[in-house]
Amino acid sequence: MSLQNISWTYANAITQLADEKKSDIAKELTEFNLLVNKNNDLETLLFSEVFTIEEKKDVLTQVIKKFNVSPMVSDLLFFLLQEKRIGLFPQVFKDVVVIDDDKKGFLRGIIEGPGTSIDETQKKKIVSYLKDKLNKEVDLEFVSSTKITAGYRITVEDLQLDASLENQLDKFKESLLTD
Secondary structure, eight states: OOOOHHHHHHHHHHHHHHTTTTTHHHHHHHHHHHHHHHHHHHHHHHHHSSSHHHHHHHHHHHHHHHHHHHHHHHHHHHHHHHTTTGGGGHHHHHHHHHHHHHHHTTTEEEEEEESOOOHHHHHHHHHHHHHHHHEEEEEEEEEEOTOOOEEEEEETEEEEEEEEEEHHHHHHHHHHOOO
């Protein structure tokens, strides 16, 4: 089983558990993720192979006490440590957010394109199109790409719409070679 599948399985399990306990696991994991991201030493300790599991558990126990981490999140973290899969935490966190967004009828995605931003009118048209197509609210973040000279590439979960000049040229070249 791939690490991505394992991560998705953990995310599904923790989300189902949280639903049963009426807990907002996405919010709790977001708070813990922010804590880790703000503290380089904690991040290094958790994700580096230099430290033993016991050392990681000792520090994690102190962090959980100090920052009032919920029992469900602490159980997940200790489980990942014990199974030597703590490195999956960032992906499990992302998967939980995706599952949570999906339950709320909400999708996140990216718009790749040239420059530093996208015209708001164009972005609204794209969001409206995706909302009609997917029947969900869509939040798109613009990401500048040096690989795109004109047009945009939109990715929302496993849907990709490629209206870039490069894609059009590739299709044109392919049509010339197959005729």
